Amino acid sequence: MTAKMKRPPLGTLTEKGIGFRSSWGRLDTTPPQFAKMLGARDATIFVYPPGTPKRMRSLLALRQLWTTWTGAIIATTLIILAAITGGLWPGTIFALAALTGVWAIVAAATGKTHQRTRYVRARATPSGPAGEVERFEQIAFQLDELDSQPELTAVEHELLWGHIYDQAH
Structure with missing residues (x-):
């Protein structure tokens, strides 16, 4: 019997x-x-390589945030820097240089781990499911089981994580 998770199931x-x-x-x-506008819902489970330290997971989250919200980040930075530098063009040049520098540093720091990260995608549309729905559900169930076992030692957790990582390939 498994313990109660601290979060709702992935499903x-x-x-x-x-x-x-x-x-x-x-x-x-x-x-x-x-999802309402697009008429579809996408879901992706990303499984990091076992043993990925917390700092690297934070950098990977920043990298993912960058790709998701690039437009909003650039627009906000441009507005702020244009106000600080006193003009649109100097602010634009400075903002693009700063953002490119930050992205390059994060991309370089996370490159190997990002490439080794495994993922499983599923999509729900009005015409039915698409993608790897069955495998998505299987991996989600196993991750729910992993998260519901707080009594695991660090080594046991890593071994189970590694097993799930291998299946998400």
């Missing part, structure tokens, strides 16, 4: 369009408002 989070981050990786979903 519930997927249905509600709520993303989630954990030691093993993350769940990305289409937010409900976008």
Whole structure:
């Protein structure tokens, strides 16, 4: 018998369009408002290589945030820097240089781990499911089981994480 998890199951989070981050990786979903507009809901489970340290997981989250919100980040930075530098062109040049520098540093720091990260995608559309739905559900179930066992030692956790990582390939 497994203990109660501190979070809802991944299937519930997927249905509600709520993303989630954990030691093993993350769940990305289409937010409900976008799912309604697009007529589809996408969900992706990313499983990091076993033993990925917390700092690297944070950098990977920053890298993912960059790719998701690039337009908003650039626009906000441009507005702020244009106000500080006193003009649109100097602010634009400075903002693009700063953002490119930050992205290059994060990309270089996370490159190997990002390439080794495994993922499983599923998509729900009005015409039915698409992608790796069965495998997505299987991996989600195993990750739920992993998260519901707080009594595991670090070594046992890593071994189970590694087994799930191998299946998410």
